[in-house]
Amino acid sequence: MTTRIRADLLSDTLTRPTPAMRAAMASAEVGDDVFGEDPTVRALEERVAGLLGHEAGMFTPSGSMANQLALRLHVRPGEEFICDSLAHVVRAELGAAAVLSGITTRTWRAPRGLLDPAEPLDLLSVGVGPYQVSTSLVVVENTHNFGGGTIQPIEAIRAVRAGTRPHGIRMHLDGARLWNAHVATGIALADWAASFETVSVCLSKGLGAPVGSVLVGSAEAIGEARVWRKRFGGGMRQAGILAAAGLHALEHHVERLADDHTRARRAAVACAQAAPGCVDPETVQTNILMLSTQPTGWTPAELAAALTDAGVRGYPAGPAAVRLVWHLDVDDAATAYAIDVLTGLLGQRARS
Numbered sequence: 001m002t003t004r005i006r007a008d009l010l011s012d013t014l015t016r017p018t019p020a021m022r023a024a025m026a027s028a029e030v031g032d033d034v035f036g037e038d039p040t041v042r043a044l045e046e047r048v049a050g051l052l053g054h055e056a057g058m059f060t061p062s063g064s065m066a067n068q069l070a071l072r073l074h075v076r077p078g079e080e081f082i083c084d085s086l087a088h089v090v091r092a093e094l095g096a097a098a099v100l101s102g103i104t105t106r107t108w109r110a111p112r113g114l115l116d117p118a119e120p121l122d123l124l125s126v127g128v129g130p131y132q133v134s135t136s137l138v139v140v141e142n143t144h145n146f147g148g149g150t151i152q153p154i155e156a157i158r159a160v161r162a163g164t165r166p167h168g169i170r171m172h173l174d175g176a177r178l179w180n181a182h183v184a185t186g187i188a189l190a191d192w193a194a195s196f197e198t199v200s201v202c203l204s205k206g207l208g209a210p211v212g213s214v215l216v217g218s219a220e221a222i223g224e225a226r227v228w229r230k231r232f233g234g235g236m237r238q239a240g241i242l243a244a245a246g247l248h249a250l251e252h253h254v255e256r257l258a259d260d261h262t263r264a265r266r267a268a269v270a271c272a273q274a275a276p277g278c279v280d281p282e283t284v285q286t287n288i289l290m291l292s293t294q295p296t297g298w299t300p301a302e303l304a305a306a307l308t309d310a311g312v313r314g315y316p317a318g319p320a321a322v323r324l325v326w327h328l329d330v331d332d333a334a335t336a337y338a339i340d341v342l343t344g345l346l347g348q349r350a351r352s
């Protein structure tokens, strides 16, 4: 018999469109977007570009494609981008920058994904061709997924910008969860986005849309990105059905992200009591709780399996952590259930 999952904390990509979102999708005006004729896609692109304070936007099927298009725009074959060693672009996009664009990468260490400006600035390789590889781009992730939903300090981002600008080195923000950083801090999306040539944001994570991301930048950069999107196979036709879900999410699902943050923090406090050292609740700033398994007596695989058996799904994230992510489809009751299960399991071995 399979256990009924009562709190699915595997990822914030699991959300299902709400009835209101489905209604918005069903009534969306559409056209052929490859010909630039889908009014709902245009509206979404303009809305996101406006929110982020950039000239233009482009809808993409995924966050990975938006990131890869940005890399393609900013870095020529044989040049490099740099990012932290836990960044999604380097850990979870299957080497796409190398495979698709002939780009090399170097990384800096960032505990919890937290940006220390000295790290990228020390790593920059400025105009060293033709013998060494020159740095063309710095990528920053905010919030930081594998770091545990970490919000980057805006001063740190600005310090990196100040250090890269004199050398003409560009910056791209992987803002898959920039909405969470905005809601948690009250800092305007445009202020977060101001230090970057391009920014990618996801509609299909905490915002609850089924598909899609938007890449924003200058009109020139986005014009070029449209050509590469088609080349990469990302030209979509009547995509307004999907864009309508994104517009609906922007209208109704941004401010509620604060609930996800509160629930994740509540769970963190309970876990820290059950197994001291497994998480510092102060570090749970948004919707992601990264539990260190070492102080719990469980391995990540064992803990994830025991959670699933009890009706709670989590993700074994590397050799020493389980990741739990809050989203639109996990309410207070599901959170209370997850906390009961988590504290029960953590308490078992932490005590013995």
Ligand SMILES: Cc1ncc(COP(=O)(O)O)c(C=O)c1O
Residues within 6 Å of the ligand: 061, 062, 063, 064, 065, 067, 088, 089, 141, 143, 144, 145, 174, 176, 177, 202, 204, 213
């Ligand atoms: C930080 C970050 N960037 C990019 C992506 C890629 O998004 P997608 O799964 O839509 O390709 C993810 C997905 O989880 C992510 O967490």
